Amino acid sequence: MYRALAVVLLVLAPAQVVAQGVLRGTVRSTQGAPIRGAMVGVAGSTLYTQTDITGRYRLAAVPAGQVRVRAAAIGYSPQATVVSLTGGDSTTADFTLEASPLELAPLDVVSTKLPRFGDHPVTSVAQVSEQEIDRRAVNTIDEAVDKVPAIQFLNGQINIRGSTGYVQGLNSRVLLLVDGVPMNQGDRGGINWDLVPVDQIERVDILKGAGSSLYGSAALGGVVNLTTRDVPSGVHERVRFTGGIYANPPHPVWEFRDQSGFQGGGDGTWSYGNETWGASISGGARHSDGYREEDSQQHWQVAAKTRWQASPRTRLDVSGAWADDKYDVPLSWCTQGQCVDLGQAYQPFKTDTGGRAAWTDSRKGYIAAQARTVVSERFAWQARGSWYRTDFFDQRRDTSEFGISNRFGGELRAEAHPDSARTVLVGTEATFSDVTSDVFGNHSQTEFSAYAQSEQSLGRGGAHFNAGARMDFLAVDGGSLSAVVSPRLGGSLPLGRNGGALRASVGRGFRAPSLAERYVSLVAAEFGLRVVPNPNLQPETAWSFEAGATTAPFLHFMRADVALFWTEARQLVEPQLIILSSDSSAAIQLQNVSEARIAGLDATLLAAPVSDRLKTSLSYTYLSTQRRAPDSPNAPLAYRPAHQLKLAADYALGAAGVGADFRFASRPERIELEGYVDPRRVPMKVLDVRAQWGHGPLELRLLVANALNYIYNLVPQTLAPVRTTTITAVWSH
Amino acid sequence: MLQTPVRLAGLAVIVAGFVTACDKGLQPERICAPDLVGVCGTIHFRGTIPDSTDNVFVAAYATFPQTCNDLIANRQPVIPGSVPYTDSAAAYSVALAPRGYEWVVAVWKKVGTLTLTPADTALLRVAGYYRNPADTTQPGGVTVPTGGAAGSIDFVADFDHLRPATDFVTCTAR
Numbered sequence: 001m002y003r004a005l006a007v008v009l010l011v012l013a014p015a016q017v018v019a020q021g022v023l024r025g026t027v028r029s030t031q032g033a034p035i036r037g038a039m040v041g042v043a044g045s046t047l048y049t050q051t052d053i054t055g056r057y058r059l060a061a062v063p064a065g066q067v068r069v070r071a072a073a074i075g076y077s078p079q080a081t082v083v084s085l086t087g088g089d090s091t092t093a094d095f096t097l098e099a100s101p102l103e104l105a106p107l108d109v110v111s112t113k114l115p116r117f118g119d120h121p122v123t124s125v126a127q128v129s130e131q132e133i134d135r136r137a138v139n140t141i142d143e144a145v146d147k148v149p150a151i152q153f154l155n156g157q158i159n160i161r162g163s164t165g166y167v168q169g170l171n172s173r174v175l176l177l178v179d180g181v182p183m184n185q186g187d188r189g190g191i192n193w194d195l196v197p198v199d200q201i202e203r204v205d206i207l208k209g210a211g212s213s214l215y216g217s218a219a220l221g222g223v224v225n226l227t228t229r230d231v232p233s234g235v236h237e238r239v240r241f242t243g244g245i246y247a248n249p250p251h252p253v254w255e256f257r258d259q260s261g262f263q264g265g266g267d268g269t270w271s272y273g274n275e276t277w278g279a280s281i282s283g284g285a286r287h288s289d290g291y292r293e294e295d296s297q298q299h300w301q302v303a304a305k306t307r308w309q310a311s312p313r314t315r316l317d318v319s320g321a322w323a324d325d326k327y328d329v330p331l332s333w334c335t336q337g338q339c340v341d342l343g344q345a346y347q348p349f350k351t352d353t354g355g356r357a358a359w360t361d362s363r364k365g366y367i368a369a370q371a372r373t374v375v376s377e378r379f380a381w382q383a384r385g386s387w388y389r390t391d392f393f394d395q396r397r398d399t400s401e402f403g404i405s406n407r408f409g410g411e412l413r414a415e416a417h418p419d420s421a422r423t424v425l426v427g428t429e430a431t432f433s434d435v436t437s438d439v440f441g442n443h444s445q446t447e448f449s450a451y452a453q454s455e456q457s458l459g460r461g462g463a464h465f466n467a468g469a470r471m472d473f474l475a476v477d478g479g480s481l482s483a484v485v486s487p488r489l490g491g492s493l494p495l496g497r498n499g500g501a502l503r504a505s506v507g508r509g510f511r512a513p514s515l516a517e518r519y520v521s522l523v524a525a526e527f528g529l530r531v532v533p534n535p536n537l538q539p540e541t542a543w544s545f546e547a548g549a550t551t552a553p554f555l556h557f558m559r560a561d562v563a564l565f566w567t568e569a570r571q572l573v574e575p576q577l578i579i580l581s582s583d584s585s586a587a588i589q590l591q592n593v594s595e596a597r598i599a600g601l602d603a604t605l606l607a608a609p610v611s612d613r614l615k616t617s618l619s620y621t622y623l624s625t626q627r628r629a630p631d632s633p634n635a636p637l638a639y640r641p642a643h644q645l646k647l648a649a650d651y652a653l654g655a656a657g658v659g660a661d662f663r664f665a666s667r668p669e670r671i672e673l674e675g676y677v678d679p680r681r682v683p684m685k686v687l688d689v690r691a692q693w694g695h696g697p698l699e700l701r702l703l704v705a706n707a708l709n710y711i712y713n714l715v716p717q718t719l720a721p722v723r724t725t726t727i728t729a730v731w732s733h
Numbered sequence: 734m735l736q737t738p739v740r741l742a743g744l745a746v747i748v749a750g751f752v753t754a755c756d757k758g759l760q761p762e763r764i765c766a767p768d769l770v771g772v773c774g775t776i777h778f779r780g781t782i783p784d785s786t787d788n789v790f791v792a793a794y795a796t797f798p799q800t801c802n803d804l805i806a807n808r809q810p811v812i813p814g815s816v817p818y819t820d821s822a823a824a825y826s827v828a829l830a831p832r833g834y835e836w837v838v839a840v841w842k843k844v845g846t847l848t849l850t851p852a853d854t855a856l857l858r859v860a861g862y863y864r865n866p867a868d869t870t871q872p873g874g875v876t877v878p879t880g881g882a883a884g885s886i887d888f889v890a891d892f893d894h895l896r897p898a899t900d901f902v903t904c905t906a907r
């Protein structure tokens with residue numbers, strides 16, 4: 001026993017026997033500007049890091065000798081160089097990256113759970129860079145993610161290739177990670193997109209398709225990872241103010257207030273760091289009058305992050321955030337006779353009388369700690385622990401609801417590179433969630449899991465192949481364990497040297513029902529029906545297939561990526577109308593009712609027709625869905641538009657730039673609980689235009705979201721945002 | 734040389750895409766048209782639409798019909814227009830003379846030709862009718878004002894419970 005423990009400690013302890021050096025340097029653009037967030041590392045090893053705000057990086061404990069170091073960043077061509085290091089010495093290697101607007105996702109941290117770059121992922125991965133987040137002048141990160149091909153937000157719920165639909169916030173078939181730490185709510189399983197201040201987010205990575213082989217529950221339709229800004233060396237401050245105005249209703253008969261609605265806020269960040277440690281703290285608040293009746297919102301938040309390089313090989317990160325939102329809830333728009341309807345069949349800017357004076361106070365926060373030790377260039381381990389707490393209070397007309405939930409998580413994983421062509425990842429994870437609520441009761445759920453994945457490069461052509469699986473054990477309220485196995489297999493094959501590649505993957509995803517889905521018990525005011533619990537809900541599962549291709553640049557200014565995907569889902573949880581045997585009344589219950597097929601096409605065309613000044617993209621997503629349930633065999637799945645089109649264009653000229661985004665989604669063929677809600681719905685056609693200008697530490701941005709003031713809804717009786725004009729000023733030092 | 738037109742075409746596609754953003758979206762919907770003299774409202778549809786459905790129409794009766802003959806002869810309008818029935822709800826409006834009406838009814842019609850005789854009842858079923866808000870077991874009365882309309886005459890049409898004329902009136906065997 002003691003001998004085995006000694007062996008484990010020996011393996012985990014940092015090795016000191018090999019001569020090592022420190023590699024440091026900068027990554028800059030050809031114009032000399034520092035590139036923040038660029039990945040620098042030794043391919044096929046545990047040695048990698050990211051540049052800070054000044055473009056600097058530092059890799060400690062690099063083995064002496066000649067090493068091939070690579071640098072890559074979004075929107076730039078990757079570069080590699082061979083560096084000679086002497087043991088105990090510090091060597092400098094600077095990189096100058098050439099802008100390459102056609103570069104497709106050069107970094108990938110979600111498909112393999114490890115930062116990797118330069119190679120092609122085996123499944124579709126999309127990214128939103130810091131520059132794209134900044135340009136779009138968004139208040140919450142979902143507004144930027146919404147522009148990504150094949151993604152659609154329905155009233156705050158993310159759909160990746162039609163994964164979730166709209167389930168009134170009671171679950172999510174997409175997993176949210178913050179710096180790799182799962183952050184879906186402990187009670188409802190949903191996502192709070194304002195958990196992390198948008199100004200703290202450096203990059204968003206999105207894995208499309210099932211990711212449960214590495215990430216477990218909720219990664220049924222995809223995974224979204226938010227990477228927060230690292231603490232740079234030196235003293236830095238950043239202050240941001242935003243102010244904006246909502247357009248009035250386009251028709252006088254829809255007017256509901258005498259003056260225009262405003263929104264605005266401010267936040268600031270201060271940080272200090274050196275090579276050993278660093279810390280940042282930020283805080284901010286914003287207010288919105290809302291764009292419809294009873295739609296005001298107050299928000300405040302604080303966040304902090306620290307890093308400590310405990311030794312050349314061990315780094316510890318601790319981060320946390322707390323946000324409080326108090327907002328009115330316009331439950332559903334007014335239909336005829338349910339408000340002062342002015343002779344209208346519906347009033348989309350007004351609230352139904354039955355849903356008046358509804359508001360929610362939602363508080364959420366997390367603290368997460370991660371430690372990573374590079375034992376050698378071939379082996380590293382990482383441990384993390386996290387606590388995510390949510391607390392809500394809903395005030396409705398005649399009643400109120402509350403819920404407090406905790407989600408505790410821990411993970412230990414090891415990364416091994418037996419040789420430069422192979423990477424092996426093994427890990428174990430545990431999650432404990434509990435809820436105390438008058439609508440969900442007092443319950444808990446425990447999940448234990450173990451996973452492994454091996455990735456092998458084949459030959460010199462750059463082809464690689466990976467295989468992995470994860471086993472999850474679930475228990476509710478300390479009851480018996482149920483097990484779910486999620487395997488995945490994938491490979492990619494480069495086409496020549498210009499960046500084209502073929503890829504294919506197959507994997508299984510699952511989602512454990514949330515505690516809210518199992519135990520919810522309330523009266524749904526929108527429908528006037530009771531919602532009754534169903535403790536016997538089973539996990540949803542899905543097999544997900546994908547085959548795709550990325551082309552090399554063609555016609556000198558274009559590049560394309562096409563993916564065909566196919567998902568076969570089982571045991572999907574959906575609301576069902578039932579008749580209660582106790583009193584023969586109608587009620588809603590969540591049940592495992594349907595099997596479903598979601599198949600389609602996800603295609604993106606990038607073009608840079610005027611050098612790197614003008615960058616455009618066109619993406620199209622086709623969804624064919626089929627719901628196989630006893631009550632409606634072969635009907636389409638609800639809330640899945642068959643066609644989505646997204647266009648984006650950005651033109652940069654020195655420190656100034658202009659851009660536009662256009663999003664189209666066809667009218668969803670089917671909605672749920674039809675007959676109980678107003679079925680009015682139209683296609684989505686939204687145009688956003690923006691401009692920016694920078695001078696020294698100051699940057700000004702103008703965003704006109706929904707510039708044409710197109711009036712539409714994505715879910716029944718809920719008006720989507722109208723034209724909103726926002727000016728943002730950012731001062732960084 | 735070939736690239737310039739291709740680039741221009743690409744830009745044109747993008748510009749065309751932005752231009753298609755111009756559309757109306759949700760629009761105001763009057764409960765009743767401003768010039769309507771009659772009744773209007775919304776029919777909420779329930780149940781499975783029978784394969785033999787020809788159409789659904791709304792008719793009104795100044796006095797509740799007593800016989801099959803009344804059902805056909807006293808119907809207003811005599812030849813009603815159809816109401817879209819494939820969605821879960823549809824707005825309707827019916828032009829009527831200003832006066833009181835005791836029965837506003839949604840009628841389901843089977844495929845077949847109407848003869849405007851009591852024999853038509855073989856092709857017709859009562860799908861639903863406007864009900865008295867104070868006693869929903871009873872039909873609701875409606876008054877069409879002079880030069881105006883009675884709005885919010887909403888009711889449910891249930892395809893699973895289509896009722897024959899004989900549930901409401903007496904029909905002499907023919």
